Amino acid sequence: MNGYVELTNGQVALAGLLILFNGAISIGLRLQMEPSLLLASVRTTVQLLLVGLVLEWVFRLERWYVVLAIGAMMTLIAGLTAAGRNQRRYPGIWLNTVISIWASAWIVTSFALLAVMRDTEPWYDPQYAIPLLGMVLGNTLNGISVGLNTFTEALVTRRDQVEAQLAMGASRWEAALAPIQHAVRTGMIPIINSMMIVGIVSLPGMMTGQILAGMAPVEAVKYQVVIMFLVASATSLGTVSVVLLSFLRLFSNDHQFLHGKIK
Amino acid sequence: MKNTKAMRHSGPSAELEAKGLHRLAGERVLLDNISLSVHGGDRIAIVGPTGSGKSLLLRSLAMLDPIDAGEVQWRGESVHGRDIPRFRSQVIYLQQRPALVEGTVEENLRQPYFLRAHRDKHFDRERVSRLLSSLGRGDSFLSQHQRDLSGGESQLTALLRAVQLDPAILLLDEPTAALDSDSTAMVERLVIDWLSEMPSDRATVWVTHDDEQSRRISNAMLQIHDGKLSKDVHERIR
Numbered sequence: 001m002n003g004y005v006e007l008t009n010g011q012v013a014l015a016g017l018l019i020l021f022n023g024a025i026s027i028g029l030r031l032q033m034e035p036s037l038l039l040a041s042v043r044t045t046v047q048l049l050l051v052g053l054v055l056e057w058v059f060r061l062e063r064w065y066v067v068l069a070i071g072a073m074m075t076l077i078a079g080l081t082a083a084g085r086n087q088r089r090y091p092g093i094w095l096n097t098v099i100s101i102w103a104s105a106w107i108v109t110s111f112a113l114l115a116v117m118r119d120t121e122p123w124y125d126p127q128y129a130i131p132l133l134g135m136v137l138g139n140t141l142n143g144i145s146v147g148l149n150t151f152t153e154a155l156v157t158r159r160d161q162v163e164a165q166l167a168m169g170a171s172r173w174e175a176a177l178a179p180i181q182h183a184v185r186t187g188m189i190p191i192i193n194s195m196m197i198v199g200i201v202s203l204p205g206m207m208t209g210q211i212l213a214g215m216a217p218v219e220a221v222k223y224q225v226v227i228m229f230l231v232a233s234a235t236s237l238g239t240v241s242v243v244l245l246s247f248l249r250l251f252s253n254d255h256q257f258l259h260g261k262i263k
Numbered sequence: 264m265k266n267t268k269a270m271r272h273s274g275p276s277a278e279l280e281a282k283g284l285h286r287l288a289g290e291r292v293l294l295d296n297i298s299l300s301v302h303g304g305d306r307i308a309i310v311g312p313t314g315s316g317k318s319l320l321l322r323s324l325a326m327l328d329p330i331d332a333g334e335v336q337w338r339g340e341s342v343h344g345r346d347i348p349r350f351r352s353q354v355i356y357l358q359q360r361p362a363l364v365e366g367t368v369e370e371n372l373r374q375p376y377f378l379r380a381h382r383d384k385h386f387d388r389e390r391v392s393r394l395l396s397s398l399g400r401g402d403s404f405l406s407q408h409q410r411d412l413s414g415g416e417s418q419l420t421a422l423l424r425a426v427q428l429d430p431a432i433l434l435l436d437e438p439t440a441a442l443d444s445d446s447t448a449m450v451e452r453l454v455i456d457w458l459s460e461m462p463s464d465r466a467t468v469w470v471t472h473d474d475e476q477s478r479r480i481s482n483a484m485l486q487i488h489d490g491k492l493s494k495d496v497h498e499r500i501r
Contacts, residue, residue, distance in 0.1 A: 160362035167325055168425065169352030169380030255347045256329055 004214045016041065055130065064124045071133050075102050078137040082144040082242075088152040090261040096245040100144055104237035105136045108230050116226060135206060135227055136234045139191060143235035144242045147187025151243050152262055154179035155250065162257050172251035180243055187239030191232050198228060278302055278466065279354055279432055283333035284323050286490070293319055294330070295490040301432055305466040306458065308481035310474070316490040317470040318359075321434045324468065325356035352380035356434040359441070361414075361421035368412070368420050369405040375428055384428065391427060397456055398449050415446025422450055426457040433457075435469040439476070451480055 019041050026033040058066055079098030086093065109132050113123055120128050155162060158179060165175040198204060199221075206227060210220035250258050279301040286294040294316055301307065301324075311317050322328045326335055326347055334341050342350045363371045373386045392402055398419070412420065418438055425433060433454065439447040458465050471477050477484055486493045 160358065160360055161364060163327060164358060164362035164421070165378070166327060167351060167356040167358070168375045168378065168428065169348045169355075170378045171348045171380075174348075174378055252329060253344055254326060254329070255351075256327060258329070 004212060012045075016045070055126070058126045058130065062122075062126060064122070067124045067126045067129050070126075070130060071106075074130075074134060074137055075105060078105070078141045082141050082148065085145045086149050086152065088149075088156065089263045090152070090246070090249055092249050093148075093246070096242055096249065097144055097148065100238045100242035100245060101137065101140055104234045104241055105133060105140050107237065108234040109133045109136050112226065112230050131206075132227075132230070136230050139231040140234045140238040142190060143187045143239045146190065147183045147239035148242050148246060150186040151179055151183035151246055154182050155257070155259070156262060159257070159259055163259075166255055166257060170255075172247075172255045172257070175255075175257065176247050176251055180247060183243045184236075184239050187243070188236055191235045195228055195232060198224070204228075278338060279324065280336040280339075281324055281333065282336065284320070284330050284335075285332035286319060286323065286328070287331050293490050294323060296333070297487075297490070297492050298333075299485065299492065301466050301468055303431070303464040303466055304462060305468075306480060306482045307466070307468045308477035308484045309468060309470045309487055310472070310477055310484060311487035313472075315487045317487050318436050319490075320487060320492075321356060321436050321468060321470050325351060325354060325434050327356060348378070348380045352378075352428065353430050354432045354434065355425045355428065355430040357421060357425055357436060357438055359437045361417040363409040363412075363417060363420060366409060367405065368407050368409065368423075371409060371420055372405070372424050372427060375424060381428060387427065391423065394423060394426070394453065394456070398452060413446070415442045415449065418442060418446065418450055419453065422453055426453065431464065432466045432468065435467060437470050437472065440472065447476070451476070454480065 019037060022037050023034055025031070026037060054070070058070055076098060079101040080094060082101060083089075083094045083097040109129070112132055113120060113125075113129055117128055155176075162175045162179070166172070194202070204224050204227075207220045207224040210223060211217055215223075250261060252258055280298075281300070282298050284294050284297045285292075297320060309317050309320065319328065323330055324335060326342060334343075336342065337346075337350050337354065340346075364374055366374075369388075372391060375381050376384060376386050388405075391405070395402065395404055404416075407416075409417065409420070422438065435454070439450050442450065454467060454469075458467065467480070469477070469480050471480075
C-alpha cells in the first residue's frame with residue numbers, strides 16, 4: 001500500500017470525458033443545461049488547480065502568518081456564504097455568521113492541532129492546518145446556514161405564538177426557547193445522520209482520498225473518525241452560537257420581539 | 264397627561280400610566296406624544312379608523328413594541344428591562360388572532376404556569392370549569408384539540424388563558440373582530456364576568472371598530488386619529 005498512481009494531465013482529461021454523458025442527456029431531453037455543464041466543468045478544474053498551486057506555495061513557505069491569513073480568508077468567505085444562503089435577513093446577520101463560524105471552526109481546529117495531533121511540527125503545519133480547517137468550515141457552514149434559516153423562519157411563522165407568550169409575562173428567553181430548540185436541532189441533524197451512516201452507506205471523500213494516496217485503510221479511518229468528531233462539535237458550536245447571536249439581535253433587553261428587523 | 268385630564272379617576276393613583284408615548288416610522292408619526300392612565304374600575308374603549316394607531320398604542324402600553332420617546336409606569340414605577348415579564352403578568356395584552364400552542368385546550372390553559380412570572384400560581388381546574396359553565400360550556404371543551412376549535416372557541420381559549428392568571432388589566436386588541444355574533448357575545452360575557460369578580464380593582468382597555476360594542480363594554484371612550492388621542496372625546500357613558 002505504498003505510494004499512489006500519479007495522474008497525468010491526459011488521464012484527468014480522460015475522466016473529464018464522462019461529462020459528455022451529462023451533455024448527451026441534456027441534449028436528448030432538451031434540458032438546455034449544456035452551457036452550465038461546460039461552465040461547471042471548467043470552474044471545477046480551474047478552481048481546484050488554483051487551490052493546488054496556492055497550497056503548494058503555502059506548504060513551501062511554511063510561515064505561520066501565511067497559514068493564518070489563508071485560514072482567515074477561508075473563514076470569512078464561509079461566514080459570508082452562510083449568511084448569503086439565508087432566505088431572510090436582519091441587520092447584523094453577516095457579522096453574526098462570521099463570528100459564529102470563526103469561533104467554532106477555529107476553537108475546534110486549534111484543539112485538533114494542539115491536543116489531538118500534537119506531534120505536528122510546527123503546530124501550524126499547513127499540511128494539517130489548512131485541510132482540517134477546510135473540512136470543519138465546509139460542514140460548519142451547512143449547520144450554521146440550516147440553523148439560522150430555521151430560526152428566522154420559525155420566528156416569522158410563529159410570531160403570534162412568540163408574542164402571545166411575551167404578552168402573558170414570558171421572558172424573551174422563554175418566548176424564544178421553542179424556535180431556538182427547533183433551529184439547533186435542525187442544524188445538527190445532518191451531521192448526526194452522516195455519523196450514523198458513515199462507512200455503511202457512504203465512504204467519506206477525505207478517507208477515500210487518503211486510501212487512494214496510499215495510506216493504510218485503518219490509518220485513513222482514524223483520521224476520518226477524528227474529522228467526524230471535529231465536524232460534529234464545530235457544527236454544534238457554530239449552530240448554537242449563530243442562533244443565540246440572532247436571538248440577541250431580534251429580542252431586546254425589554255423582552256420585545258423586534259420582528260420588524262427580519263426582512 | 265394632556266389628552267386625558269378630563270377623565271375622572273376612580274382610584275387614588277394610576278395603576279398603568281403612559282407618559283408621552285412617541286413612535287416614528289421614518290418621517291411618519293405613528294404615535295404622537297400620547298399620555299393616558301388606567302385605574303382599577305376603568306373600562307376604556309379605544310376607537311378610531313384603520314391605521315390610526317389603536318393597536319400600536321395598546322401594544323406600546325404592554326411594552327411589546329419599542330417606542331422612540333416616553334415611558335410606561337406601573338403603580339408609580341417606570342417599567343423596563345427585567346421588570347417587564349412581571350409587569351406583563353399583571354397587564355396582559357390579548358391579540359386579535361388567538362395564538363394557541365399545539366395541544367388540547369387544557370394544555371393551552373396550563374402552559375403559562377410554566378413561565379417564571381406565574382410560577383407562584385397553579386392551574387385551577389375547578390375555577391376554569393366554573394367559568395366555562397357560566398358560558399354554557401362543559402368540561403369536555405377542555406379536552407378538545409386546538410386544531411378542532413372554531414375561531415370563536417380559539418379566542419375564548421386565549422381569553423380564558425389570560426383571565427385565569429388574574430391580571431389587573433386586560434388590553435384587548437379587537438378580540439372579536441373576526442368572530443360571529445354568538446362568539447362575540449361569549450367573549451364579552453367572559454370579560455364582564457372577570458371584571459365583576461373585582462370590579463374596582465380590575466380594568467380593561469378594549470380596542471374596537473364597533474361603536475355598539477364600545478358602548479356595551481366601556482365606561483369611557485378615547486378616540487385616536489393619526490396617532491393622536493383626540494381631546495375631550497372621552498366620555499362617561501355609564
